Amino acid sequence: xxxxxxxxxxxxxxxPEDVRRREYVIGIIKRVYERYGFEPxxxxxxxxxxxxxGKYGDEEKLIFKILRRGEHEATGQADLALxxxxxxxxxxxVAQYQAKLxxxxxxxxxxxxxxxxxxxxxxxxxxxxxxxxxxxxxxPVVEAELCGAVAxxxxxxxxxxxxxxxxxxxxxxxxLDSRGVKPNEHMATLVTLDKLDKVGRxxxxxxxxxxxxxxDAIEALMELFAPPQPSAATISKxxxxxxxxxxxxxxxxxxDALKGLLDAVPHGQSAIANLKEIVxxxxxxxxxxxxxxxxxxxxxLSYYTGAIMELNVDGIGSLGGGGRYDNLIGMFSGQQIPxxxxxxxxxxxLVVMTERGMxxxxxxxxxxxxxxxxxDAAGAGPAMRIADQLRQSGLRVMVYPDPDRIGKxxxxxxxxxxxxxxxxxxxxxxxxxxxxxxxxxxTQQTYEQSEAGAAIREALQQRG
RNA sequence: GUGGGUGUAGCUCAGGGGUAGAGCGCCUGACUGUGGCUCAGGAAGUCGCGGGUUCGAUCCCCGUCACCCCCCCCA
Numbered sequence: 001x002x003x004x005x006x007x008x009x010x011x012x013x014x015x016p017e018d019v020r021r022r023e024y025v026i027g028i029i030k031r032v033y034e035r036y037g038f039e040p041x042x043x044x045x046x047x048x049x050x051x052x053x054g055k056y057g058d059e060e061k062l063i064f065k066i067l068r069r070g071e072h073e074a075t076g077q078a079d080l081a082l083x084x085x086x087x088x089x090x091x092x093x094v095a096q097y098q099a100k101l102x103x104x105x106x107x108x109x110x111x112x113x114x115x116x117x118x119x120x121x122x123x124x125x126x127x128x129x130x131x132x133x134x135x136x137x138x139x140p141v142v143e144a145e146l147c148g149a150v151a152x153x154x155x156x157x158x159x160x161x162x163x164x165x166x167x168x169x170x171x172x173x174x175x176l177d178s179r180g181v182k183p184n185e186h187m188a189t190l191v192t193l194d195k196l197d198k199v200g201r202x203x204x205x206x207x208x209x210x211x212x213x214x215x216d217a218i219e220a221l222m223e224l225f226a227p228p229q230p231s232a233a234t235i236s237k238x239x240x241x242x243x244x245x246x247x248x249x250x251x252x253x254x255x256d257a258l259k260g261l262l263d264a265v266p267h268g269q270s271a272i273a274n275l276k277e278i279v280x281x282x283x284x285x286x287x288x289x290x291x292x293x294x295x296x297x298x299x300x301l302s303y304y305t306g307a308i309m310e311l312n313v314d315g316i317g318s319l320g321g322g323g324r325y326d327n328l329i330g331m332f333s334g335q336q337i338p339x340x341x342x343x344x345x346x347x348x349x350l351v352v353m354t355e356r357g358m359x360x361x362x363x364x365x366x367x368x369x370x371x372x373x374x375x376d377a378a379g380a381g382p383a384m385r386i387a388d389q390l391r392q393s394g395l396r397v398m399v400y401p402d403p404d405r406i407g408k409x410x411x412x413x414x415x416x417x418x419x420x421x422x423x424x425x426x427x428x429x430x431x432x433x434x435x436x437x438x439x440x441x442x443t444q445q446t447y448e449q450s451e452a453g454a455a456i457r458e459a460l461q462q463r464g
Numbered sequence: 465g466u467g468g469g470u471g472u473a474g475c476u477c478a479g480g481g482g483u484a485g486a487g488c489g490c491c492u493g494a495c496u497g498u499g500g501c502u503c504a505g506g507a508a509g510u511c512g513c514g515g516g517u518u519c520g521a522u523c524c525c526c527g528u529c530a531c532c533c534c535c536c537c538c539a
Contacts, residue, residue, distance in 0.1 A: 085539090120537090123537085345539030405497095405498090411498095
């Protein structure tokens with residue numbers, strides 16, 4: 001086996017069938033985002049290295065760096081890097097074009113990003129993100145609308161079991177402060193607590209112990225982050241018919257949970273008020289009944305400053321996430337512009353949709369409606385002429401290029417799912433006619449060449 | 465980065481110290497202007513790579529690489 005024909009690890013080739021599926025999903029997401037007034041944006045694959053550094057926290061080791069070129073290449077130094085996400089490039093763009101862009105500015109962006117991660121199920125080194133962001137407003141309307149747009153897109157894609165988990169960075173900070181966790185230990189502690197939904201309470205306690213936390217400190221943290229679930233009955237009622245592990249909660253349940261937290265963490269007051277507003281507003285959107293408050297949701301990126309969100313379905317990691325990042329743009333321009341966004345992971349969505357068979361059958365389309373078959377080289381000219389004629393009547397037409405045995409040509413068309421073959425032999429050419437063979441019902445009929453297009457269109461319509 | 469598993473034909477995989485197998489796919493013909501079925505034939509593999517043991521290794525041993533799963537992290 002000749003080695004080295006596989007694409008780089010964690011990166012994929014997309015064969016025609018793959019591209020159709022991807023474009024189907026991207027098309028739906030775009031259409032939904034456009035409905036909310038988001039505008040398209042694209043940025044280069046690479047950014048100056050300094051643009052990316054210092055924005056992500058300790059995930060920076062996963063950035064794909066690009067060596068300096070030419071005579072400087074030997075230094076092994078990098079000056080560029082492939083973009084790690086779409087949010088930091090957006091912040092750069094907004095800082096760069098402040099005068100040109102409206103405020104608020106709403107944009108969506110669907111492009112690949114690169115991470116030097118170890119590939120795994122639903123995890124790639126090159127993958128597409130579908131970002132929506134609103135810049136220039138601190139209103140909770142922004143968060144609520146983003147949740148609504150994401151829920152709308154998921155629903156249009158056919159998902160019925162997704163949940164948007166919600167939390168707040170400032171609330172997390174207040175919670176950790178209240179239990180005596182030092183600010184420089186916040187991130188590491190949060191990363192551990194974030195695993196509550198995956199490894200459970202025991203797993204988290206073990207990991208905290210391994211990180212050197214005292215038994216008392218762990219108790220205090222768990223009491224706050226993983227309290228016994230008094231409302232479990234309410235929740236299970238609310239999620240009747242849903243089989244996912246993440247339970248959406250009615251807005252009232254979310255508000256009750258937040259009220260309870262306020263007593264324990266008075267310093268989280270403004271964050272809690274903010275979350276309540278978001279949840280209440282989101283009730284008026286497609287996110288209604290999809291949102292749940294999750295006090296252990298942390299998210300790794302360090303640029304978040306306010307509300308944080310994560311989109312989940314059962315069986316795979318998150319399908320997307322986002323949050324508010326009011327200070328990021330200021331890192332580029334000096335002028336603080338508040339911002340909030342949400343990112344959908346296209347590949348994860350595709351993995352789940354493929355497993356669940358969520359693509360419409362019409363996606364398995366053929367490359368053409370008609371294939372023109374000929375018997376000898378002399379037929380090539382007439383074949384191309386009639387192909388052109390058929391295209392003008394709105395059909396997708398390909399010409400089989402070689403005068404292979406006719407059976408082989410028909411077999412090719414059949415194998416590609418092309419429903420009709422236009423047979424153009426000596427007899428037909430002489431008579432100015434063409435034989436149209438319907439592969440599905442094995443019938444064929446000879447037409448005047450000028451009438452063939454209409455006949456095929458009609459037959460196609462009847463097939464649906 | 466950790467633990468486990470797998471590397472044999474284009475694909476899915478079987479086998480086994482003595483020059484390599486199946487199914488599917490592909491090509492040719494039966495059928496010189498008609499596909500899905502059938503039949504006959506054919507092409508195609510330094511058995512992941514390097515070393516060791518052996519008269520002889522694809523098989524046993526050591527190393528190495530790649531891929532898959534778990535942990536980890538994320539989209």
